Amino acid sequence: MKNLLIIFFVLFLSSLSSDDYKIDIHGKIVNSLKHKYSNNSYYSILKLDGTFTDNFSNYGNFNALVSLEIDNSELKQHFFSAELTYQDGSIFYGQGSRTSREFEQGIGKLLITSANKRLTELVGVKCVYAINFFRSTSFTLTKCKITNSQKEALSNISSNKE
Template sequence: MILILKKKKYLVLIILILFSTFNLFSKDYLINFQAKVVNTDKHNYSEGNNFNLLKLDGSFTDNLGNYGNWNALASFELHNNKIKQHFFSAEIIFQNESKMYVQGSRNSKEFEQGTGTFTVNAASKEIKELVGTKCIYAINFFKSTSFTNTKCKVSDIALERLQLIKQ
């Protein structure tokens, strides 16, 4: 029994070291997005049950001095006035025309809290190291305008590539 506990102790220690090492080699990349809902469409199935599409256009800045435009396509389905599913895809265009594409989805609880996650699923060759990056965000709306704060953990090489955009 003591041997099993020692093995578990070492396993936990190894996992903690690996997790700490990953965090040592990752940096925070922060993005602030603003956008307006520019188009909507809806299928009303019945009272409290519908499918919605949104198109957003906006701008962004990041903590590295970069800026640009972005647009998103979002869908969400309501069932009994509760979010059944929510999915989105966004195209982010930097000032040097580099692009990255992200996709995300949220469950009902995340939607109500105004939080969520997304993953970079494609990027221009200049910033291809971002592919696979996972980000968390918080979003607020004022009328048809959205305000989103995003935090991504990126590798040192991805951070270097992002820093080269503004040069």
């Protein structure tokens, strides 16, 4: 029992000092365009709008543009660009694509490709995410490994509201 408590305590302390950036995103499909080639083949472009919060007490608006092609009920290609706008006006853009297997599993990877203001330090950060849909609403949990300077930049946003 004592060993279990020690392990739990060590894990708890390491989670407090870890440099993980976690983003909780909720979005809704607000526009959907589709070219339907057959019953099981199509090309689709989606626009999602929503909100996000993170583990640094930041919050803001989210939107994404998504393109996907389904051929014979199999994912042929999937690409997206996401924009997160923070409460102080800072913005970052992330892009990603998913394989057919990742698409089926509801997971993927995101690369932060561009940012303004205080977030330029985040460009190049790689993240993983899990996404679920309920009707036209998406629920996404994203986790990124960040450096101390990136952590500081994110921590300072909540004190600099627009």
